[in-house]
Amino acid sequence: MIALRSVEELTPDWCSAALARRIGPARVRTVAASPLGTGQMADTYRLRLGYEPPAAGPASCVVKLTATAPASRTAAQVMRAYEVETRFYQQLAPRLPVRTPYCHAARYDARTRAFTVLLEDVAGRAVDQVRGCTATEVDRAVDELAALHGPMWASPALSSLAWLPRHDGPGAAWMASLVRRVHPRFLRRFGARLRPEVIDLLGGFVPRVERYLRDRPGPRTVVHGDFRADNLVPGGRGRMTVLDWQTAAHEPPATDLAYFLGASVEVERRRDLERSAVRRYVAALTGYGVSLSVDDCWRDYRRYAFGGLVMAIVGSTLVTPTERGDDMFATMTNRHGAHAIDLDSISLLR
Numbered sequence: 001m002i003a004l005r006s007v008e009e010l011t012p013d014w015c016s017a018a019l020a021r022r023i024g025p026a027r028v029r030t031v032a033a034s035p036l037g038t039g040q041m042a043d044t045y046r047l048r049l050g051y052e053p054p055a056a057g058p059a060s061c062v063v064k065l066t067a068t069a070p071a072s073r074t075a076a077q078v079m080r081a082y083e084v085e086t087r088f089y090q091q092l093a094p095r096l097p098v099r100t101p102y103c104h105a106a107r108y109d110a111r112t113r114a115f116t117v118l119l120e121d122v123a124g125r126a127v128d129q130v131r132g133c134t135a136t137e138v139d140r141a142v143d144e145l146a147a148l149h150g151p152m153w154a155s156p157a158l159s160s161l162a163w164l165p166r167h168d169g170p171g172a173a174w175m176a177s178l179v180r181r182v183h184p185r186f187l188r189r190f191g192a193r194l195r196p197e198v199i200d201l202l203g204g205f206v207p208r209v210e211r212y213l214r215d216r217p218g219p220r221t222v223v224h225g226d227f228r229a230d231n232l233v234p235g236g237r238g239r240m241t242v243l244d245w246q247t248a249a250h251e252p253p254a255t256d257l258a259y260f261l262g263a264s265v266e267v268e269r270r271r272d273l274e275r276s277a278v279r280r281y282v283a284a285l286t287g288y289g290v291s292l293s294v295d296d297c298w299r300d301y302r303r304y305a306f307g308g309l310v311m312a313i314v315g316s317t318l319v320t321p322t323e324r325g326d327d328m329f330a331t332m333t334n335r336h337g338a339h340a341i342d343l344d345s346i347s348l349l350r
């Protein structure tokens, strides 16, 4: 099975090879692809599949492949997003209890930097990021975070995965200079939609961004890197399925927790429930043998509240602009800004 460079290369034979583990000697006879969702880093399609013999495999699957839009493809390649998502599905998803779509096949071609993952079609709709999560959705999401972070908490095995990014290396200085460079442009584009106190916060944070990115205290584990409502699909038995593993990394786990609560919960609701969410996360981690105090978790949670601001500033300038994308970046910045202000996170960077 090869990594597809575009959906035009998709054929029944390619699908048969990609589904071989599931369908054995049966064949895919027909495949029809329709574009799916609003992803900005890859092209995603729902596939309707017909088989010989009939009903030999899933009636539909989701294929995610190299973006055709040049800006999205370049951004994904700079961030190694395609390699990371492929390797995550191949090497980590099978070892972790976090709920992800079942991956039928995943390929990354280092020469062409093309990638393709063929996934289970997850029923249901992702939580709307702009509306934000309910209290029940927060509980479910926090449980999935513990199921992602707990099993490989401080595991030396993660350091040997050369493909799994760490953000405190030489990349930190590069990222910090990018944030400083694009900050004025970001303010020109979004300033009218940002609260004045958030603009002030950015003015205090951006000069300290390199310190924030380089100096990353706390234990490390596998993190999702973009753990927010748009990537969470509520499912059966009180679980959430977590999508979009292009930003997986070897990072302090509180980065995901702070980013999730900062981005995906409306501000008043987040203020009400964040302490209990942190306690729930710590309690769920004990189920994976992790001993972490609520105080230590709370301190790291406060410190990493800036992650969403870095993501909004950099993300909004890298991807092709869309109206929904711009709404999302403005909402994100106001929410993460309010979060860092509420938690006085800047005091942890002095």
Ligand SMILES: Nc1ncnc2c1ncn2[C@@H]1O[C@H](COP(=O)(O)OP(=O)(O)OP(=O)(O)O)[C@@H](O)[C@H]1O
Residues within 6 Å of the ligand: 036, 037, 038, 039, 040, 041, 042, 043, 044, 062, 064, 101, 119, 120, 121, 122, 123, 126, 230, 231, 243, 244, 245, 246
């Ligand atoms: N396995 C799946 N089952 C059902 N829907 C899916 C599945 N995987 C992705 N989707 C949907 O396809 C769209 C794009 O998916 P995804 O977020 O993984 O792509 P992306 O290009 O990496 O996005 P982003 O711009 O957020 O990085 C989303 O609407 C998502 O809900």
